[in-house]
Amino acid sequence: MSFGGPGRTIVARRLARPLERLRGLLLTRPDARPVLLEGCASIHTFGMAYPIDVAFLASDGTCVLSVRGVVPGRVVSARGATRVLERPACAGPWPARGEQVMVSPARWGDLVGDTPPRRGGMAGGAGPQGGA
Numbered sequence: 001m002s003f004g005g006p007g008r009t010i011v012a013r014r015l016a017r018p019l020e021r022l023r024g025l026l027l028t029r030p031d032a033r034p035v036l037l038e039g040c041a042s043i044h045t046f047g048m049a050y051p052i053d054v055a056f057l058a059s060d061g062t063c064v065l066s067v068r069g070v071v072p073g074r075v076v077s078a079r080g081a082t083r084v085l086e087r088p089a090c091a092g093p094w095p096a097r098g099e100q101v102m103v104s105p106a107r108w109g110d111l112v113g114d115t116p117p118r119r120g121g122m123a124g125g126a127g128p129q130g131g132a
Helices: 018-023
Strands: 013-015 035-038 042-044 052-057 063-070 075-077 083-088
Touching: 013 018, 063 075
Parallel strands: 013 035
Antiparallel strands: 035 083, 042 075, 052 063, 052 083
């Protein structure tokens, strides 16, 4: 995924299945890689052990809401969002409201620790890369 010009890239694991989206970054460490929750306009941080940064994206890739440092025990929603980018809260580039975020499909191996493809398609861990 990319946003805001050259050199602003975030590699994220794509989570499209309901249980994957429900878990999101839950039970991960503060050094976890970002995730992209597909088909999502609301997130929660119940059970989280650390704050997260979130960027809600419309279907055309426009960031409709960006919130940094969402603490555990909160719910955040954004009207018009169809997916959400999450990462452990940290300094560094992050999409701002109104920025265009380009999501490109990842190939197996783009993300360290992904499982190899299963018969019939990409592994569940495959996701967007190179641009947000």
